[in-house]
Amino acid sequence: MSKSPDKPNILLPALGGAGIAIGAAFGLATMNYGNDRIEALEASFQKERALATEQSKQISTLQSDVAGAMAASEEQIASLQAQAEDQAKSAEREIANLRRQLENALSQASAAGQGDEPMQAMPSVIETAQLDGSAFGLGREALAEEIAAWDVDVLPDGRGLPIGSGDVWTGDEVFAEKCASCHGDFAEGRDAWPVLAGGFDTLADEAPVKTVGSYWPYLSTVWDYVHRSMPFGAAGTLTDDEVYAITAYILYSNDLVDDDFTLSNETFLDVEMYNAEGFIIDDRPKTEYTIWSGEPCMSDCKDGPVEITRRASDVGVTPADDGSMVESVMEKELAALGGIEWGAERLAGSVFMDPDRMAEEEAQGEQMASADATESTDAAPEAADGPDPALVAAGKTAFRQCSACHKVGAGAKNGSGPQLNGVMGRVAGSAEGFKYSNVFKTANADGLVWTEETLAEFLANPKAYMKGTRMSFRGLKSDGEASAIAAYLSTFTE
């Protein structure tokens, strides 16, 4: 999808005021970026001067060292003098360099009418880069089909969107089938998977809930991310219309559109995102760098006696090496942590590092080699009467389609799907602690047993074999895969 600005754009009529607004916003944004750079450069110029003063102090110290070392060998004196000279030279170089940069930036800014033009004040790298048009003649021309296959990103103004559409109700169905196993039927997020809906006006609260509705500033981001990266474990399998439908449903679940809304490349820019104005460009140069600089305090730096106000041991969330965790996890604290994706699981446990465990590790040192080594140990076929190793290996590869939801091996827990240790030969729907759909409960009551045959039948077309299953898997592509997966799974016992 071409995003070249000089080519006609099918979305132009729909762009309207929003596009202009976005363009203007970008201009402002980039201008700020340029001004901030100048301020940062000015600040660093000032700092460099202070540093030079500091260095000249150091030089005098070195000089007095020289004097002090007069009694010592000639060699030492020479070396100290050389050091002093080197420092002086390098300080001079630095100052000259920064002055050049500052002057460049300032002259660019003034040439640009005090920085009214976007990016005119960008410092020197672009100008000084040796872009002489020389080429090595390496690589080959990318074909149009190749660019079309890979260049699928979508810009905030809608450039890059394919022609297509999807309505809220279709989205509801597609979402239930392909997304709800992790994100919940109403985009509320299951377990620790991301919440996609709600959380409005919580951003200033102690534990902000950052959803598509409450936080995401651009709709293009939603479409682009779902299109390229979702569903987790089966990225790139959604059709364009499905992506439009899912996006429409996510908007609906956030009350941003009505239930009769159809999202298409033409209605795309009609949608107003709730937090569109909620972002500012990095302002640290202004708000932080100018304040947190200069010669720091070395003594009597605090008013009163220093006291401990918080202890990690009171929170107790540090993982132990046996996979457990110290107790007393505080939900609030965890929510506020928010590291990567939200959510936290309360885990009971023992100590940070259990002595027995550590001694055991010492003994088994070699086995700690790598995850791969551990895995292959787990999956190693048992003796000669076990499954064919080649089939097991093929199964391991094929199982990648399943591993986003189903865990196997030591310590495997239920996730979006049940853990599968010992699944072969077991009654369907019997993994302890997993909340099964009704169809699985029925199968369990009926005593359906997982064998190579039943598994193959199920995996060929899950939705047909188990009508109503929440498992969002389209089915295996080839029959051989099922027996390979069965062989692989048979190596994991309870």
Add this chain to the structure above:
Amino acid sequence: MKTHLTRRALLRSGIAAGASSAAGGSALAQDGPDPLITETQDWASYTGDAVDATPYGLPIRFEADVIRRNVPWLTADPISSINFTPIHALEGTITPQGCAFERHHSGAIELAKENYRLMVNGLVDRPLVFTYEDIERFPRENHVYFCECAANTGMEWAGAQLNGVQFTHGMIHNMEYTGVPLRALLEEAGLDAAGDLTDKWVYVEGADASSNGRSIPMEKALDDVLVAFKANGEALRKEHGYPVRLVVPGWEGNMWVKWLRRIEVTDSAVQSREETSKYTDVLEDGTARKWTWVMDAKSVITSPSPQQPITHGKGPLVISGLAWSGQGKIMRVDISKDGGMTWETARLGKQGDTKALTRFYLDTEWNGESWLLQSRCMDETGYVQPTKDQLRETRGENSIYHNNCIQTWALTPDGIAENVEVS
């Protein structure tokens, strides 16, 4: 928690004592001659491994606890998650690839060199496709840079929480990269079509299922960004983006796209998920900062620390730590033993490299005092690492990313260190 720390400390000395009476911290011959010296040991009598025993070696089994660790409750699934470098147990500045932290969004993929393709497209004169071999034919450079996840120390905003420097500061590694300047690849494709470069961007994208993509301003792209294919002298490990990753010196780790497959010159930022919904910093009033790319100056004492208690008793003590800045070189590190009341200047292991880890030391005496240990660094711009209170004052407590606060370890008379916050 107290008890476990004590147990851990006991364990360390206990193992030593149990294994051999002379293997403690000191080699004093109080109970007579040391049998490790006076008796012929197995290893001094029998032969060791042959040269064909280990074609590619791993650390000796006694170092088996120097490994990456995961914090399971952080994420919904370890496939889209992060682990932590054991910086408490490493020295010097270079991080071995095998224990350098990993962050994947859809797992670490296996991509063979022969299946590798890199596309350069967008506003370029000639959209190009490179093979892995092509990349190795451009003039290459070597540079040491740190890579820090923007979320490093992010779990500490709300209060002291994780009791180990591996967990509080381990989303960082430092490697020597071999690669081609991104500038060279852009030039190969030609930038005349882009016109004025000052308002252009370069969007970079990975080949894994997450298709992680980030927008980089052209100015940075033409500056020091590397398209790297080796780290620490060998091929990139699978988990670090084999065969080719992007290195964006001084900027947040999320931009260091692994399994790099596409470079697109654009006229605006793409505003991808990772630069809008994630890796943005919510301030106290609910507005959020975006494009906070630079990782500011930061330092931490790695030993002693909660996972690295003092077990050798009183007397000489080496305080060891790491400092780094995304703005350039580390010029100075100060250490406080009293929670920031007084400071003394540490010794730099070696003059800092730009945007790379710098090791610092304080060679001191410890005689069983209770210390509140802190380190504070300054970089070449004159920036001084802030306290957690200063950060909270400016940003509130709802941020996740870019926490570069001064860290405090409370050291007890037993030599045990705990992660704390102080007034």
